[in-house]
Amino acid sequence: MSEPPPLYDHGPGTPLDIDRDFYRRLAEDLDGRTPVERFVIPIRSGRAWTVPAAHLCRIVAVDGPQVGDFNVWNRHNPRERFWASRTRQLHGTHVTVFDRLWSCLPYLRPMLTFTADTVHYGVDEDGAGCHDLLGTRCDPYVRKMLNGEEFDVSCHSNLIRAVAPYRLTEFDVHDVLNVFMVTGLRRDGRYFAKACPAKKGDYLEFFAEMDLLCALSTCPGGDISVPLMGPHRGDPLPTCKPLAVEVYRPAPQLVAGWKERPPVDYRGGHGLRSPEAARG
Numbered sequence: 001m002s003e004p005p006p007l008y009d010h011g012p013g014t015p016l017d018i019d020r021d022f023y024r025r026l027a028e029d030l031d032g033r034t035p036v037e038r039f040v041i042p043i044r045s046g047r048a049w050t051v052p053a054a055h056l057c058r059i060v061a062v063d064g065p066q067v068g069d070f071n072v073w074n075r076h077n078p079r080e081r082f083w084a085s086r087t088r089q090l091h092g093t094h095v096t097v098f099d100r101l102w103s104c105l106p107y108l109r110p111m112l113t114f115t116a117d118t119v120h121y122g123v124d125e126d127g128a129g130c131h132d133l134l135g136t137r138c139d140p141y142v143r144k145m146l147n148g149e150e151f152d153v154s155c156h157s158n159l160i161r162a163v164a165p166y167r168l169t170e171f172d173v174h175d176v177l178n179v180f181m182v183t184g185l186r187r188d189g190r191y192f193a194k195a196c197p198a199k200k201g202d203y204l205e206f207f208a209e210m211d212l213l214c215a216l217s218t219c220p221g222g223d224i225s226v227p228l229m230g231p232h233r234g235d236p237l238p239t240c241k242p243l244a245v246e247v248y249r250p251a252p253q254l255v256a257g258w259k260e261r262p263p264v265d266y267r268g269g270h271g272l273r274s275p276e277a278a279r280g
């Protein structure tokens with residue numbers, strides 16, 4: 001029995017039909033790239049950082065399995081930020097090499113493109129995948145609602161503290177990419193998660209398609225092997241590990257001719273007529 005076609009199918013020549021050889025060369029040229037920055041994010045905390053356009057960035061499981069909640073904005077215009085639901089429609093519920101994270105309306109352009117993923121999870125027997133776009137960040141509001149607890153190191157709170165030095169607030173934190181997180185939907189449609197499969201040294205790497213401001217929370221759920229909510233919840237603290245971030249400048253010849261994609265050139269207006277147009 002054949003599957004129905006994707007709703008957002010595409011043909012050659014669209015931004016979804018990327019130059020795979022370009023991104024493959026970027027991933028493979030390890031000797032030609034120059035390290036720019038490296039830091040480690042401790043357990044149950046968050047940090048924000050910038051990635052210049054045409055640079056590479058890795059999120060690394062430095063000590064073993066650990067989930068990270070990732071946000072990203074246009075460095076110069078934080079109103080342009082990652083749009084999880086449209087990315088999910090264009091690529092799928094989980095992302096890997098050659099997938100992109102797309103920005104919100106009215107911009108709708110690739111913010112970054114994944115170049116390397118050492119987890120290689122694929123789709124398992126329950127239909128689950130890794131690097132999750134189905135869910136979102138844990139937050140203190142749902143924890144108080146379901147567990148009755150006050151908790152200030154949820155991913156939502158970690159991201160808020162991380163972006164505060166960049167003059168962003170809680171209202172700027174948005175739906176996330178759950179890096180290294182395995183999730184799926186049950187037959188009844190409910191969301192589930194499995195233990196993180198990342199091993200020490202595994203990484204997810206991307207190429208910045210514009211100047212980016214990124215933020216990452218080391219999830220307080222650690223490797224998600226311990227239930228976080230409900231009557232069977234436990235203490236995941238022993239499973240929590242840090243994550244590292246590495247930024248690289250690729251060899252100049254590899255990005256020669258690369259250009260940032262402009263926002264979609266829809267004429268705007270949405271069919272509304274201005275008072276001046278109505279009078280004339």
